[in-house]
Amino acid sequence: MPITTCIFDAYGTLFDVAAAARSAASEPGRETFARHWPAIAEKWRLKQLQYTWLRAVMGEHVGFWQVTQDGLDWALEAEGLGGDADLRERLLQLYWELEAYPEVPTMLAALKEAGKDTAILSNGAPDMLDGAVKSAGIGALLDDVLSVESVGIFKPARVVYDLVGQRFGCAPEEVLFVSSNGWDACAAAGYGFNTVWVNRAGDPVDRLPAAPDRQLTDLSGIPDLARG
Missing domain, CATH: 3.40.50.1000 (HAD superfamily/HAD-like)
Structure with a gap:
C-alpha cells in the first residue's frame, strides 16, 4: 500500500532539543554553564522523557511543559547549578525557540x-x-x-x-x-x-x-x- x-x-x-542549552552556553557571562551544558542537555532530555513514561504508568498526566521544567530542575541540580534562577529562566525561554x-x-x-x-x-x-x-x-x-x-x-x-x-x-x-x-x-x-x-x-x-x-x-x- x-x-x-x-x-x-x-x-x-x-x-534540536540541545539547541537551548547550546545557545545559552554561548552567551556572555555564562562561562560556568558553558562547562556543564552538554551534560545538562543530556540529563534534561533523559529526565523529560522518563517523567512522561512514569506519569503515563502512574496515571498522573500533566502537560509537557511541566515535565520539561521538572527535567530541567533535576538536571541543573545534578550539575550543581540548581540555585541559578536566571539560568533556569533563560533555558526555558530558549526551549520555545528551538532550531x-x-x-x-x-x-x-x-x-x-x-x-x-x-x-x-x-x-x-x-x-x-x-x-x-x-x-x-x-x-x-x-x-x-x-x-x-x-x-x-x-x-x-x-x-x-x-x-x-x-x-x-x-x-x-x-x-x-x-x-x-x-x-x-x-x-x-x-x-x-x-x-x-x-x-x-x-x-x-x-x-x-x-x-x-x-x-x-x-x-x-x-x-x-x-x-x-
Missing part, C-alpha cells in the same frame, strides 16, 4: 510537492508546538500538529497513535512514521506504521516487541522512502 501520510515526532526529530535541523524545510517541501500529507505527532503541548513550528518557519509545510493533550496520556500509549488515522482517515499501512526516539519508532512499528528511526547518535536498537523498519542518520532520505 503506498504511503499517503508522513508523521513526525517533534522534539529531537524535527527540532529545526537544517534539512527539515527542504525535506518537508519535497513531501508536499509529492502530494503527501504531513503532520507532527508529539508529546508536546499545543502552545509549545505552535511556538516551535513558528520559530522554525515550517508551518506552511505541515497539514496539522497533533498533540497528546487531546487524549491525556503520553506516547507510546496506542491511543496517541490512533490520532493519525482519526485525523487523516488513513490505514496504518499508509503512514510513514518518523522519530529520533528509538522507543517511539519501535512502538509505532508495533502499532502497524511504516517506521523510520532517525538514529543520529548511532545507538543500538531498543529491546522491545517491535523494531523500526529502517534507520537513517538524518531526515534527508525521507522523501525517497515515502515514494516507495
Whole structure:
C-alpha cells in the first residue's frame, strides 16, 4: 500500500532539543554553564522523557511543559547549578525557540510537492508546538500538529497513535512514521506504521516487541522512502 501520510515526532526529530542549552552556553557571562551544558542537555532530555513514561504508568498526566521544567530542575541540580534562577529562566525561554535541523524545510517541501500529507505527532503541548513550528518557519509545510493533550496520556500509549488515522482517515499501512526516539519508532512499528528511526547518535536498537523498519542518520532520505 503506498504511503499517503508522513508523521513526525517533534522534539529531537524535527527540532534540536540541545539547541537551548547550546545557545545559552554561548552567551556572555555564562562561562560556568558553558562547562556543564552538554551534560545538562543530556540529563534534561533523559529526565523529560522518563517523567512522561512514569506519569503515563502512574496515571498522573500533566502537560509537557511541566515535565520539561521538572527535567530541567533535576538536571541543573545534578550539575550543581540548581540555585541559578536566571539560568533556569533563560533555558526555558530558549526551549520555545528551538532550531529545526537544517534539512527539515527542504525535506518537508519535497513531501508536499509529492502530494503527501504531513503532520507532527508529539508529546508536546499545543502552545509549545505552535511556538516551535513558528520559530522554525515550517508551518506552511505541515497539514496539522497533533498533540497528546487531546487524549491525556503520553506516547507510546496506542491511543496517541490512533490520532493519525482519526485525523487523516488513513490505514496504518499508509503512514510513514518518523522519530529520533528509538522507543517511539519501535512502538509505532508495533502499532502497524511504516517506521523510520532517525538514529543520529548511532545507538543500538531498543529491546522491545517491535523494531523500526529502517534507520537513517538524518531526515534527508525521507522523501525517497515515502515514494516507495
